[in-house]
Amino acid sequence: MVDVQDELREQACGVCLEKYNHPTKLPCGHIFCFLCVKGIAIQSKKCAMCRTEIPHDYLNNPVLLDNIPCEKNSTDCRTHDYQWYYEGRNGWWKYDERSNCDLEAAFIRGDKQCKLLLAGALYHVDFEKNLQVRQNDQTRRRRVRRDTPTLPSKGIAGIKTNSENLGGEIEAELHREHSENTENNEEILVSEDLNANASEEDLISEIVHTLSDITLRTQEETASDLPDTGNR
Amino acid sequence: MAALPRRIIKETQRLMQEPVPGISAVPSETNARYFHVIVTGPEDSPFEGGLFKLELFLPEDYPMSAPKVRFITKIYHPNIDRLGRICLDILKDKWSPALQIRTVLLSIQALLSAPNPDDPLANDVAELWKVNESEAIRNAKEWTRRYAMDN
Structure with a gap:
């Protein structure tokens, strides 16, 4: 291995x-x-x-x-003081190591925005609005933030990393661009549900988490997040 | 504003450091996605001895979509039309992001060695290529001499 x-x-x-x-x-x-x-x-x-x-x-x-975060790969980049994040369902994702370097470099240069090619699609990250917008579909936007690398996150670039996971299991998940008004509200509801369950047994809350995750995933998959398949 | 994607930088460097024999591709000084290309006509083809100018442009979502390539030098070829547009599957539906500028240009050079009149873009050329190949080849040589040999 x-x-x-x-x-x-x-x-x-x-x-x-x-x-x-x-x-x-x-x-x-x-x-x-x-x-x-x-x-x-x-x-x-x-x-x-x-x-x-x-x-x-x-x-x-x-x-x-x-399953090792490969900071060793980005040897040409010295940006480990700060990490860039984008908002996902109930939490923040870290940008992958390369995009993080690009974002940080543009931010330090004083650019107003940074263009990223992520998984074959072009995105603009606006540093003034702290917003990531998909170039060919402006309704697909996510909030972004620059923070310390230790901010609790869901994982890197759609690869979920559970710290207390079972045997180093890594679960990857599709990027989903959220139009701020609709889906982010949904997210907040989900996280409130989870908080309500938090006082109960961990196991139950774990199951609820998994179930709502699965439900959301199925919904969103049918809603389809794929490019070139129509707009919202 | 937008930094050039690392892959494009990498390909450009390699094209300069390890050029492909018979092919030169130099990025424009004003646009690093636009390349001035020269392809030499392959040996034992009617295009032998010719230097063919092409333009190659890398779209914003390259390498997810194919480069746009066009002959600037006039060429008599059944798969290249009078505007220089090229009928080549890897530039269309058979594009793969694992292909590169150099592999695309090699494929175009190979197309000069192997015209395919059954999948034509220039219909009159393809027709002649099918019914009277020797005359078509004579025309191709004549065009090469006329358009691709005067520097």
């Missing part, structure tokens, strides 16, 4: 041409960065190497080969 990971660290991803960032294995056996996989799974829906179709539900259960 360690050997495989060491080996992976030396190789380059066929999509971004950089060292693997959260290497993820497709059913055909080809490996790309998690965000690169997300891009091709959403856009061409085919493996970039062999064109084998990627199962439509692949991103619900991606095969991640490396």
Whole structure:
């Protein structure tokens, strides 16, 4: 396992041409960065190497080969004092290491905004409004924040990291751009539900959490977050 | 404003440091996504000896979508029309983000060696290529001499 990971660290991803960032294995056996996989799974829906179709539900259960946050990969970046986050359902996600470097560099330069190519889609991060907006669908926006790396977060770039998880399990989840008014309210409701349950047995609250997570996921999947499939 | 994506920087550097024989691609000074390209006509093809200018543009969502490539030099080829547009599957539905500028240009060079009149873009050229290949090849050589050899 360690050997495989060491080996992976030396190789380059066929999509971004950089060292693997959260290497993820497709059913055909080809490996790309998690965000690169997300891009091709959403856009061409085919493996970039062999064109084998990627199962439509692949991103619900991606095969991640490396559960170590790979700060070692971003050796060209010295931004560990600050971490950029975007808002998700009941919590904040860390941006992946590369986007974090780009955001921090632009912010330090005094830019008003930063353009990011995330999973094949273009986003503008507005530093004055602290908002991330998708270029081809302006209704898809998320709040962003710059904070210390220790802020409690859901994970990195859609890869959920449970600190008290079972056997290092990593659960990845689709990015979902929330239009601020609707879905964020939904989120708040969910987290209030959870808080109400917090006084009860941990197990129950755990189950409720999982269930509401699953329900939300199913709803959102049918609502479809995929690009080029119509706007809200 | 927008920093150039690392992948584009990486590809550009490699194109400069390890150029592909017979192909040169130089980014424009004003737009790092726009490349001035020169492809030499392959040996044993009617385009041999010619230097063909092309333009290549990397769209904003590259490499998720394919580069836009066009011949600037006039060329007599069944899969390239009079506007220089190229009929090549990897530039359309067979694009993959694992392909690169260099692989695209190699494919275009290979297309010069292997015209495919059954999938034409320039219909009159393709027609002649099918019914009278030797005359078509003569035309291609003549166009190469006329348009692709005077610097």
